Amino acid sequence: MGYENVGRVWTLESFTQYLTTIEKPDWCEAITLHNTADPSLADFPNGLTLSYIENTRDYYINELGWSAGPHLFVDEDQIFGMCDLRKKGVHAKSFNRFAIGIEVLGSYDSEDPHSGRGLACWQNAAAVVRALLGWLGIEANEETILFHRQEPDAHKTCPGTKVEKGWVLGLIAAATVP
Template identity: 55%
Template sequence: MGFSNEGQVWTVSEFEAYVKTVTKPAWVDSICLHHTGVPSLAQRPSGLTAQHIKNIRYYYETTKKWSSAPHLFIDDDQIFGMCPLTEKGVHAKSFNSRAIGIEVLGNYNEEAPNNGRGLACWTTAFGAVKALVSWAGLKPDATNILFHRDDPKTNKTCPGSKVEKSWVLENLQTSYLDSTNWHGPNGGGPGRFANYA
C-alpha cells in the first residue's frame, strides 16, 4: 500500500518513461517539494542508497506510525520511489489529499541549492517535477508547485530557506537536459539547464 514503491529507483529519463505507464488519479492537482533536512548533503556524501530508503521507511512506519510517506526521494542523480503515485502520501497535512510529495536530499536552510551537489539534486528534482506536471496536465505555477512551508498547518521552512519559489518556477520553465546529456562548465556536470530546439 503506502510504501509499495519502495525499492524502485530511476534516472530522470527512466522516470519520464515510468510515469507514462501510470494512470493519473483524479485527486492529483499539484506537486509539493520538501528537503530531507536530515540527512543533509554532508551526511550523505555519496547520495542515497536503497538501504537509506529502507531506513526512512522504517522510521516512518515504526517511529512516526505513518500509514504512508512522501512519493519520491531525490539525490544527485536518482529518483527513489516510496509511496505509489496513485495513492495519497503523507508529507504535508494540508497537501496530502492533493499533491505528490517529493523529498530532495539536503538541508537547504544551510546548504546551497543552486551550486555543487545541491544543484545536482535540484536538477534531478526539476526533471522529476517536469515529468510529473506533464503527466498531471499541469502548467507549473505558484498554485500547483507547492512548498511544505506553504502549508498553513506548519511552521517549517521546508524545502529550506535558501530555496526560493521564483527560482524553482524559473527552472521548471527552462528546457531540461537529463543525465545522458548534461552540460556544465567546460562540458562537465553537474547538470545545467539550457534552451534547445
C-alpha cells in the same frame, strides 16, 4: 500500506518511461517540495541509498505510525520511489489530499541550493517535477508548485530558507525531460 515503490530506483529517463505505464490519479492537482534536512548533502557524499529509503520507511511506520510517506526521494541523479504515485501520500498535512510529495536530498537552511551538488539535486528535482506535471496535464505555477513551509501553521522552513519559489519555477521551466 502505502510504500509500494520502496525498492524502485529510476534515472530521469527510466522514470519518464515509467510514467507512461501508469494511469494518472484524479486527485492530484499539485506537487509539494521538501528537503530531507537530516540527512544533509554532507551526510550522503555519494547520494541517497536504498538502505536509507528502507530505514526511512521503517521509521515512518514504526515510530510515526504513518500509513504512507512521500512519493519520491531525489538526489543529483537518482529518483527513489516510496509511495505509489497514484495514491495519496503522507508528507504535508494540509496538502496530502491533493499533492504528490517529493523529498530533495539536502539541508537548505544551511547548504547551498544554487551551486555544486545542491544545484544538481534541485535541477534533477525540477526535471522530475516537469515530467510529473506533463503526466498530470497541469502547468507549473504558484498554485501547483507548493513548498512544505506554505502549510498553515507548519512552523517549518522546508524545503529550506535558501530555496525560493521563483527560482524553483525557473528551474522547472528550464528543465529538459527525455
